[in-house]
Amino acid sequence: MSVSNMRPEGLVFGLAALVLLPFSGVAGEDFGLGVTPTPEQIAGWDKDVRPDGVGLPPGRGTAAEGEPLYLEKCAVCHGEFGEGIDRWPVLAGGFDTLKHQWPEGRPEKTVGSYWPYSSTLFDYIWRAMPFPEPKSLTPDEVYAIAAYVLYLNDIVGYDEELNQDNFAKIAMPNRDGFVPDTRPDVPVGGEPCMKDCPVDTTIIGRAAPLQVTPEDKKEPAVD
Amino acid sequence: MSREKREGGGLLLPRRQFVRTVAGSAAMLAGSLAGAGTARAANPDNLPPNEPEWAKALGPGVDATPYGMPVSYEAHVVRRWVPWLTASSESSVNFTPLQDLHGFVTPNGLCFERHHGGRAEIDPADHRLIIHGLVERPIMLTVDDLKRMPSESHFYFCECAANSGMEWRSAQLNSVQFTHGMVHCAQYTGVSLxxxxxxxxxxxxxxxxxxxGADAAAMTRSIPIEKALDDCMVAYGQNGEALRAEQGYPIRLVVPGFEANMWVKWLRRLEIGDQPWYTREETSKYTDLLPDGKARLFTWVMEAKSxxxxxxxxKPLNGPGYYTxxxxxxxGYGRIKRVDVSVDGGRNWQxxxxxxxxxxxxxxxxxxxxRWNGEGALVVSRAIDETGYVQPTMYELQxxxxxxxxxxxxxxQVWEVKPSGEVENVRLKYAS
Structure with missing residues (x-):
């Protein structure tokens, strides 16, 4: 920071920041660049929703109201029952599959079986769905469609109203299914073997002969 | 068309992609073959003692291509994608051609693309960055505002968390572009976050x-404040020019060492809060499911890899002899300290x-x-970074x-070199 370049108000701001900014540590340069956004400008883009419900807009909806909207706007990709068409994401079911491992089985990670927070469902539909027309839904439509997706997973009733006050309180089945990052999780440090190492170099897999049909949903999906 | 003739070279596309594209994509197949690295039939008229044709005629003038493009003989060096991997090209990924790169910098046009709602093409005059939330004074900046601030330039790799994601079960894709091509490395220029x-x-x-992000997917990720204050950048430059649209033009977040999904492209908003948001991309996706049914959350760092x-x-071999x-x-933890290479599957290393x-x-x-003796070989590398972490075998990871x-x-990653010189992606048993 160059104090000589700062205007007096910048110096005052800088000193205040020095007291108030334990994390950034130093006061910032007062560039005098940019403008203060209006509350309306911030609100127009600030649509994120947190697990504690902060960010949920006023509104309401039921699965019954969401069903026709879902069938019109969502089912073409996600399927009438959330089963997923082609490689599009599966939204429903998959309970008790998270321990499944190839080749005996495979995990089916859906809103019901995997997602820890209902808030994420609202947040994502509101900002990014439907896929070809993101940000086109009203809050009531988002509540209704989200309710229908939760209904497909037997998490809410068909006529149960979801709204700003109760949406974030919905208990998601896999709420406790997540753990912190504990990597490194493989042997670390020490001098690795350089000579006559005891490894079995038998080839047990080859890429070239594989003939997997992608539509069978046996491959991990990128979406 | 004599230049297109080849002495050899096998079918190098992954089988599944070949099955799907062979009928309609002869050009792509030819491109892949052209990248095979085997010797191409030369035109003897251009070889000594003859004067080659380009020595006997003028070439195009200086301004023939105002923005220069690679020479036609390198036209096969392109990003490629696997159509069946994703439901649509707008939410998909393509891959950096690592097999054709030199040095450590990835040219901008070859950096892999990962979009969740298609590539936004943004007029910078219509773009704003809003910073708000738990701040003393919220601000709204233009791209020009950012360029008036002090800049930094740093080289960083950018790797998708799902790079090599198809290889967990076994050797799957017979191509380094597809097994490892969701990484690039560039010099980023911008403002320190x-x-x-x-x-x-x-x-x-x-x-x-x-x-x-300002794109259709409105990509959102929660970043811990310690990282934000450490080495993150809001970048507008990449390898000396403006960001490409597919890399987030006009501005993207650079989060060094962390998974690429957090490097939010088309950055339009930074909200400061007191807890994470648990967005779709940090819960439903980009979490690591373990055999006990639990999933790791916030697995940000890309550990040492080679x-x-x-x-x-x-890039097969063309007969016994000297190779490099x-x-x-x-x-993602810092510098590479050492890389060991084995040509016998990990029994002996140099x-x-x-x-x-x-x-x-x-x-x-x-x-x-x-010096390749022409016999079958199993080529594999392992990286060791400055923390002492040693890149594990697939067996250890699994x-x-x-x-x-x-x-x-x-x-x-293990490559089998066959006596023919062809190379195949294989998985070794390691231990029982």
């Missing part, structure tokens, strides 16, 4: 930053030469001379994580 956060002034309870880029399935084994290594410069959180090129965690596969 710390500079911006100091400018707006963080409130004492500021713990997390939500970064949001891959041999020559030889590889796209080459590859790339990187670590330490490769690291090609300067060796920079933190950056691709590092390694080389090892090799023992802990199973085969369904999709993300953060940094296991050692």
């Amino acid at each position: 710390r500079t911006l956060l100091d400018y707006v002034g963080l409130k004492p309870n500021a713990k997390w930053v939500l970064a949001e 891959v041999v880029t020559f030889p590889c399935p796209e 084994i080459r590859g790339l290594a990187w670590s 330490t490769a030469k690291l090609v300067e410069p060796v920079l933190p959180k950056c691709l590092t090129r390694f080389e090892l001379p090799w 023992k802990v994580r199973g085969v369904e965690s999709i993300y953060h596969n940094n296991g050692q």
Whole structure:
């Protein structure tokens, strides 16, 4: 920071920041660049929703109201029952599959079986769905469609109203299914073997002969 | 068309892609073959003692291509994608052609693309960055405002968390471009995020930053404030020019060493909060499912990894003799300290030469001379970073994580060199 370049108000701001900014540590340069956004400008883009419900807009909806909207706007990709068409994401079911491992089985990670927070469902539909027309839904439509997706997973009733006050309180089945990052999780440090190492170099897999049909949903999906 | 004739070269596309594209994509197939690295039939008229044709006629003038393009003989060096991998091209990925790159910098047009709602093409005059939330004064900046601030330039690798994600179960894709091509390395230029956060002034309870993109997917990720104040950047430049649209023009977030999904492109908003948001991309996706049914959350760092880029399935050997084994290594924890290479599947190792410069959180090129005797070989590399972490075998990774965690596969990659010189992606047993 160059104090000589700062205007007096910048110096005052800088000193205040020095007291108030334990994390950034130093006061910032007062560039005098940019403008203060209006509350309306911030609100127009600030649509994120947190697990504690902060960010949920006023509104309401039921699965019954969401069903026709879902069938019109969502089912073409996600399927009438959330089963997923082609490689599009599966939204429903998959309970008790998270321990499944190839080749005996495979995990089916859906809103019901995997997602820890209902808030994420609202947040994502509101900002990014439907896929070809993101940000086109009203809050009531988002509540209704989200309710229908939760209904497909037997998490809410068909006529149960979801709204700003109760949406974030919905208990998601896999709420406790997540753990912190504990990597490194493989042997670390020490001098690795350089000579006559005891490894079995038998080839047990080859890429070239594989003939997997992608539509069978046996491959991990990128979406 | 004599230049298109070839002496050899096998079918190098992954079988499944070949099955799907053989009928309609002869050009792509030819492109892949052209990248095979085997000797091409030369035109003897251009060889000594004759004067070659380009020595006897003028070439195009200086301004024939105002923005220069690679020479036609390198036209096969392009990004490629696997159509069946995703439901649509708008939410999909393509891959960097690592087998054709030199040094450690990825040219801008070859950096892999990962979009979740298609590529936004943004007029910078219509773009704004809003920083708000737990700050002393919210701010709205133009791209020009950012360019008036002090800049930094740093080389960093950028790797998708799902790079090598198809290889968890076994060897799957017979191509280094497809097994490891979701990584690139570039010099990023922009404003330190710390500079911006100091400018707006963080409130004492500021713990997390939500970064949001302006694209159709409105990509959002929660970033811990410690990282935001460490080495993150809001970048507008990449390798000396403006960001490409597919890399987030006009501005993107740079989060060195962390998974690429957090490098939010088309950045339009930074909200400061006291807890994470648990967005779709940090819960439903980009979490690592383990065999006990639990999933790791917030697995940000890309651990040390390496891959041999020559030889590889796209670059077979052309008869016994002298070769230089080459590859790339990187670590989200800092510098690469050492890379070992084995040609017998990991029984015996030699330490490769690291090609300067060796920079933190950056691709590092390694080389090892090799006299190939023409017999079958199993070529594999392992990286060691400055923390002492040794890149694990796939066996070691699978023992802990199973085969369904999709993300953060940094296991050692084994290539089988056959007596014919062809190279195949294989999986070894290692132990029983």
